[in-house]
Amino acid sequence: MKVSVVIPAFNARSKLRLLLYTLAHSVLDPEDSFEVVVADDGSTDGTGEMVAELSGHDDLTYLYLPRTERSSRAAARNAAIAKATGELVVMVDADTVVGPAFLAEHVRYHRLRNDLVVIGARPDLGDGDFDEERLRREFAFDAMPAVAWGDPREKVLAEFSGNMNRLAICWHLLFSCNASVRVEHLRRIGGFDEAFLGWGLEDTDLGYRLRQAGLAFAFSASAVAYHQRRRGIDAGMYDDWVRNLAYMTAKHQAPEVAIQSIAGLAMNPAGGRIGWVEAMRCFEVAARALDGRPPVSRTYRLMVVEEDTVETAMAELAARGATSDLLIIDETRGAELSGPVQCMDTPGELLYFHRPSATRRAEILGRYPVAAR
Known part of the structure; x- marks a missing residue:
């Protein structure tokens, strides 16, 4: 199986370099291979020059997209997917690093069935420095900051079941910083919707449409992308999210999409009313009721x-x-x-x-x- 790793980047030169270093240490079975496609969304920090210094290999493609008022992560990812030559697309963000088994874990799940979306874990690293020279030579945990926060989606799974495919809100939990799906499915549904501008929900919308197209969802705790820094949601990001939620709700006209507003109770930087995990718990219960799966007495x-x-x-x-x-x-x-x-x-x-x-x-x-x- 050939894997296409697609990475959107905007003024993330130093972080992207660390990701490319760690991807280079990927270990796959002999019959598998991978390529990397970077879609530079109008960077002005020398990202292109950095990638050029690392290139010279057929497995690294760099695309420069001029910055416009319609620039977005959705558009950058679509540009990268359009250039992908692999049958499996693995999506990661430029501010992550990955271990040698990262791609192999995604591939392992996709060998179980063809119509699958795999969501990988994304814990946050704490403060500290990276030993870039060592990471260039090898992947080592002591060459980077320790994990400070785990992936909160694992708490949601621990609450309801580690079977992501049975969660009514599995599509909402697709974070495109670490997810994979066969390219045929992405192209069949038209990729990301480029009407999502600013921050938030372009990947959620993709997840919803993949679910509506009949794909199964799975979570892999072993396919880990480590987030290089923890970023809080600021007022501008929250405003983007609210605007994108209104667009997504009007687009799909579905009650399960509308009740994503529950997440807003946790995300408002002016003062979230509940925690994110609790918001997801409420969202899941409400979505199950809409899906005809209310909490009723069962015997297992x-x-x-x-x-x-x-x-x-x-x-x-x-x-x-x-x-x-x-x-x-x-x-x-x-x-x-x-x-x-x-x-x-x-x-x-x-x-x-x-x-x-x-x-x-x-x-x-x-x-x-x-x-x-």
Whole structure:
């Protein structure tokens, strides 16, 4: 499989250089390969000169897009996607760095099914310096600041289930700083909507349209893009988001799109009324009600998977899921069932939790009644 890594960039020369250094250390299976496409959205900081110094390889393409009043991340990403020659597009932002297994993890999930959107984790690094020379030679965690904040979407998954595909708001949780989808699906729906200007929701709109087109969604905690700095939402960004939400709501005329306004309760820099994770919890509950999946009493069939029972569980999963609501507790170190569970379509509920603590396990079993064997 050939992977096209598409990166929009605007005056992010030093950050983009670190990303390109770390992408160069990517390790893929022999039958796989990757290219990088950078869409420079009118940078004036020497981004083009920096990329030219690193180029000279067929696997790095640089596009310069003159800055206009219609410039946007959506337009930059579309330009990069148009140049992609791979069958799989992996989207990352210029202010991230990635480990050697990053691309391989995206590819691994896409081998499970063809109609899939993979969302990777994006934790935030804290303050500190990068050892650029060392990162040029190798990827090393001690060559960059430590992780200061985890990806809040993982808390949402821990609340409802690690099965992203069963979340009613899975499309809203697509952050294009770390996501992948086969290029055929992006082109079929027309890519990003370039009417989204300023900050916010162009990737959410893409996620919604991919979901409406029938694609499945999966979250990979192992396909990690580390955000080089934590940026708060300022008043201008929030105003952009509100304007883009109004556009998206009018565009789709769908109640699940309109109730994204719940997120605004957490995002307003003038004083969010609730936290972001709590806003997502409310959004998910409301979206499930709209989807005809209100919280009703169900009885689940429990599957506890250990290292030595993975193969048996894999063999039984589809048959059990066809006839029962399943609650899976995966005790394997590598979350062996995370990908297969998220890539499986079942008529009922399919809940998945990876190595919950004893306290958390008791909470799960208290919330979801389990049928007697």
